[in-house]
Amino acid sequence: MLEVIWLTFSIVAAFGTCVLIGWKIAKSDPDLQKVIDAIVSHYLDERRFHINKIAEITGLSSNKVERILKKLETRGIVRGKGKMYQLVDPLVFLTPIDLERARRITKDDNILYGAYQNPYLPRLYFLTMYLIFAAVIVFVVLVFFNVFPGLTSWVQNILPEGVSVNAFLLFMIGMGIIFVDALDNIIKAWAREKYSVVVGEKSGISYDRSLADELSGKIRRGMIEDVDLQFSLLQKILNYFIRVPVGDVIVKVKGQREPVVFKNMPYPRELFYVIRSIQLGSLGWRKRHARTLMMWRARAMVPAA
Amino acid sequence: MREEEFPIPKRLEDAYRFKPSTQILIYIVLLVIGALVLSMIKLGWSLTVYIVIFIVYAALLFPVVIKIENQWKTAFSLGLYGAAMAAIIYWTITFLESFDLRSVSLYVLFLLIMTVELFHHLGEDIAYEESKKVYIAVATLSALFFIFIYMFLSAYDWRITVFGSILATILFAYAILPEKPI
Numbered sequence: 456m457l458e459v460i461w462l463t464f465s466i467v468a469a470f471g472t473c474v475l476i477g478w479k480i481a482k483s484d485p486d487l488q489k490v491i492d493a494i495v496s497h498y499l500d501e502r503r504f505h506i507n508k509i510a511e512i513t514g515l516s517s518n519k520v521e522r523i524l525k526k527l528e529t530r531g532i533v534r535g536k537g538k539m540y541q542l543v544d545p546l547v548f549l550t551p552i553d554l555e556r557a558r559r560i561t562k563d564d565n566i567l568y569g570a571y572q573n574p575y576l577p578r579l580y581f582l583t584m585y586l587i588f589a590a591v592i593v594f595v596v597l598v599f600f601n602v603f604p605g606l607t608s609w610v611q612n613i614l615p616e617g618v619s620v621n622a623f624l625l626f627m628i629g630m631g632i633i634f635v636d637a638l639d640n641i642i643k644a645w646a647r648e649k650y651s652v653v654v655g656e657k658s659g660i661s662y663d664r665s666l667a668d669e670l671s672g673k674i675r676r677g678m679i680e681d682v683d684l685q686f687s688l689l690q691k692i693l694n695y696f697i698r699v700p701v702g703d704v705i706v707k708v709k710g711q712r713e714p715v716v717f718k719n720m721p722y723p724r725e726l727f728y729v730i731r732s733i734q735l736g737s738l739g740w741r742k743r744h745a746r747t748l749m750m751w752r753a754r755a756m757v758p759a760a
Numbered sequence: 761m762r763e764e765e766f767p768i769p770k771r772l773e774d775a776y777r778f779k780p781s782t783q784i785l786i787y788i789v790l791l792v793i794g795a796l797v798l799s800m801i802k803l804g805w806s807l808t809v810y811i812v813i814f815i816v817y818a819a820l821l822f823p824v825v826i827k828i829e830n831q832w833k834t835a836f837s838l839g840l841y842g843a844a845m846a847a848i849i850y851w852t853i854t855f856l857e858s859f860d861l862r863s864v865s866l867y868v869l870f871l872l873i874m875t876v877e878l879f880h881h882l883g884e885d886i887a888y889e890e891s892k893k894v895y896i897a898v899a900t901l902s903a904l905f906f907i908f909i910y911m912f913l914s915a916y917d918w919r920i921t922v923f924g925s926i927l928a929t930i931l932f933a934y935a936i937l938p939e940k941p942i
Binding site (some may be wrong): 458459462463465466467468469472473474475476477478480481482483526532559561572615617618619621623625626628630631632634637638641643673677694695696698700715722724725728740744747748750 | 770772776808812830856881928935
């Protein structure tokens, strides 16, 4: 009984302490809010601005503004060169290198959306890597409960003298998690950042056709016949639980029988709207919602209470 | 659909998720199911083990089901992290059956991995940030990992000790590096 009391006490104490820490971490920083407001009010649509100008608007010191802008830069909200900064379009999720490449290839067009087709999560066969962890768990259970005495004595034999089998089993569980996490990172890095899809105001849609491609796929604005949004049942279910929602965006091109399908695009509804806007030749929608979009992108740093 | 009709919610994710009340309801239902399943398992374990399993289950489930973004959610999420870590540490200490240096190093490695991986899971907003502080933390944790894995593997041939420790540490460091959400 004493054990249960001690355990409960430790859990409650740790929970309370961490709630307080979390509350403090998530508290919005008023200075950060001021800087974001200043950028949103004065420098939407990728206009460049100087640190001193933001300091003047917000009444904060230049050093403070610079620190906040650096923080915003690591989150991909602004990008800077020296003392000059520029707002990144909120729907651009490309790495800085890929964004530069996209700008170069689209001849410095205004990039309205940029992201990678994500061939990873909604494909069940990629999830088979979690079987590695499942195999580790099965191994641990078999040894722990001594289901096959031969297996348990084999583990005892390979361990140095005096080392606890249970300690080794815990270590195996830990290494199983690490191995699967590292593998997950490798697959994501390999598969995800290869298939860029970029929508430019004038250049239309540019996309990678293969792993080594340099945005050779092109759909000019005037060539877009229709655009459609599609969610498979798996995508629909996954979107309730995964961090970034995904869906397929289908673009019908004039004179082409087969449509171009962008699979598992992040924020597919927004991509659909962006493509529709450039097809209609009107960016009214983007302009009208620019502030909301920017605030949404920045909100990751300023959570609402 | 006319261009004027494109609706944009304040949080773009909201269009793809369950309503916050539904998310909370699903979380509670899954917690009840978890408790029910645990109550049916008869393995002769002590009550403390069941409490530890339930707390870890609640912590693992929370960020998967709850997608609300506000100060309360972050605070509660970190609270669950603290609770789960306290439970795991408590259980690991009571589980100690050997004070041999190599066994202790294995327990420490397990706790180190759980500390980081659970934080990755529950403190995702902080874990995703690519800042100098995070990289220093990754380097420090990796150095600690190297020391303890070296201690354990030092019982084997020097090649296994050196190369095994280096490879395992690289794997550990790569796994705990901040990940980009998109």
